[in-house]
Amino acid sequence: MGRSDCVVLYNAASIVEIEGSEERTYPSTVLREEVIAVEESLREAGFSPYVLSVEHFSRELIQTLAKLAPRFVFNLCEAINGKCEFEMCVAGLLDLMKIPYTGSGPMALGLGLDKFRVKKLFQASGIPAARGYLLAPGKKLSARRPRFPVIVKPVHEDASLGINSNSVCHTWAQLEKQVGYVHSVYLQEALVEEYLDGREFNVSIIGDGDPEVLAISEIDFSGMPEGEPRIVSYRAKWDEESPMYRCTTPMCPADIPRRLENRIRDIALRSYRCVGCRDYGRVDMRADARGALYVLEVNPNPDIAPNAGFARAAGAAGYTYTKIISKIAQFALERGAKVASTVYAL
Ligand SMILES: Nc1ncnc2c1ncn2[C@@H]1O[C@H](COP(=O)(O)OP(=O)(O)O)[C@@H](O)[C@H]1O
Ligand SMILES: [Mg+2]
Incomplete structure (x- = not known):
């Protein structure tokens, strides 16, 4: 255990059905793929990761982290105690323990789960939001x-x-x-x-102090069955068997004129900064029927699995998967280096 220099911290996805939901729960395999891929990439980049699953907050969790004393944690926790609203608390715990970690801090993670509060923030900041x-x-x-x-x-x-x-x-x-x-x-x-009846873009961003757009992806809704709304519904996102899945294909990089690209980049970077995102994130936006762009949401710590949108955008920007994972790890290490003396809770 002592030989590991970093920890990949994750929660196994919940498989509890939400009663009455037309959407099934988050596919349990998705998060696992992400964990294995990140672990392998860290190894390839020369690290010795220790993979730690956290389902519930416990004394053991603090003790294990203190004992491992990692140089950094690659934080893939999306929930703890079965609740995604506690995602921010895991980051907060790492802050309290002075363990550097990848991705956004508690404030941005909390905001990421409150679409309305972010809308208010954007309105006050002059960022166009639906x-x-x-x-x-x-x-x-x-x-x-x-x-x-x-x-x-x-x-x-x-x-x-x-x-x-x-x-x-x-x-x-x-x-x-x-x-x-x-x-x-x-x-x-x-x-x-x-309802914004126009094109939909996902913008993947990397960076701590000086973030940059990796690539812009556009959802191709062509072929959507008659009567189905042109949205990325739950089935469109996760159910590979559904016609909606096949008719919401991401195209990355998007085929867009320079002026539109600049506008998308500008709005996405302002949104990322406004929410206080760190290391990596994704901004979802859509145009109305006249082409005016509006932000739908900001995703701090988005899905980073090799087949997810962020990794696709990184690929389009010329990064291998391993390169992008080690670049994110590097941000955490750099922040760690700025903390003069590391003090752990135990
Ligand atoms: N105001 C809107 N107008 C049109 N489509 C929308 C709007 N808000 C959401 N959608 C559709 O629903 C999808 C999911 O919405 P989003 O706000 O990004 O939530 P999630 O956090 O679940 O991804 C979007 O990708 C888009 O296709
Ligand atoms: Mg979204």
Whole structure:
């Protein structure tokens, strides 16, 4: 155990079904692939990683980390105690233990799970964000009649959880039903957003102090079955058997004119900085029917599996997978070097 110089910290994905959900849970294999790939790349880059799974917070977790005393942790934890809202606490724990780690700190991770708060932040910062409002469980829809169509999403989820074929609503009755679905199944506020009927881009960014865009990816919605909304729903993201999966192909790098590319890069970098992202992240944005761009969300610590969007963008920018993983590790090591003396909790 003592010979490891870094720890790959992860949580095995939850396989608990969400009762009443049309979306299945996050595929358990996905996170595992990411862990193995990161471990192998770190080895290839000359590190000796120790892979540590964390499901629940415990005294043992602190003791093990203290005993291992790694030079850095590669943080792949997306949840602890079964809750993604505690993702930020793992980063906070590492901060308290003065163990350098990859990826964003607690503040950015917390913001990443609050789409509405980020929207407010963006509005105050002059970053174009999709307009929307929140509806809390138990509150009547009443006064707020939106301009249809709108999209309804749970405000604190990611990975397209809670987003399905009924999420885009054209009528009051559809909206009422879908808001009820989010409230009763996801037990949280529903975010009602103007539906942006244009192109969709995912922008992968790398960097700590001076972030850079790796590449811009565009979702190709062509071939989407008649009547299906052109969105990346849960099934489109995860269910390889579904027609929606086949009709939401990412194209990276996107084929876009220079002016549009510059605009996308500028908005993405401002969003990354505004949320306080660190090391790596992905900004999702969409255009309206007239081509105006709006940010949908910022993903600090996005999926970094070799077949996920971030790694694809890194490839398009000329990085091998190992190179990008060791570059991210390097950011953590550099931050560690700035901490004069390392003090552990035990
Ligand atoms: N305002 C919107 N207009 C059009 N499509 C949207 C809008 N918001 C979300 N979507 C669609 O839903 C998908 C998931 O939404 P997003 O906000 O990125 O949440 P997640 O965290 O689940 O990825 C997007 O990739 C996009 O296809
Ligand atoms: Mg998204």
